[in-house]
Amino acid sequence: MEGIRWLRDNGFHIHSIVCDGMRGLFQELKHYKGQMCQFHQLMIVCRYLTQRPEMPAAIELLALAKMLTRTDKESFMDLLDLWSVKWADFLKERSLDSQTGKTYYTHKRLRTMR
Numbered sequence: 234m235e236g237i238r239w240l241r242d243n244g245f246h247i248h249s250i251v252c253d254g255m256r257g258l259f260q261e262l263k264h265y266k267g268q269m270c271q272f273h274q275l276m277i278v279c280r281y282l283t284q285r286p287e288m289p290a291a292i293e294l295l296a297l298a299k300m301l302t303r304t305d306k307e308s309f310m311d312l313l314d315l316w317s318v319k320w321a322d323f324l325k326e327r328s329l330d331s332q333t334g335k336t337y338y339t340h341k342r343l344r345t346m347r
Contacts, residue, residue, distance in 0.1 A: 234261060271302050281342045290320040291343055298346075317347050 249266035278298040
């Protein structure tokens with residue numbers, strides 16, 4: 234924030250900001266157009282899916298995420314929508330916790346990434 238204040242105070246006009254995805258930073262900068270750094274987006278996906286996922290849905294999603302820097306927003310969003318439709322039933326699968334009797338999403342980490 235100090236750097237942004239310095240830029241504004243020295244006559245710079247800020248059109249948009251690319252940052253590392255810190256939630257507090259996005260909230261603080263909400264009056265600017267903002268984007269999370271694509272590298273950090275990919276690292277978040279890798280943290281949830283691992284570098285070598287085993288499930289076909291996760292393998293496809295990781296490959297799609299790696300295309301992020303080589304495609305435009307509309308194409309990427311279309312591909313992500315197609316992936317979501319293809320794997321919709323898989324992502325809705327639920328498992329039963331035998332101790333509590335409650336169900337939970339079986340593929341929670343993968344669901345988080347869609």
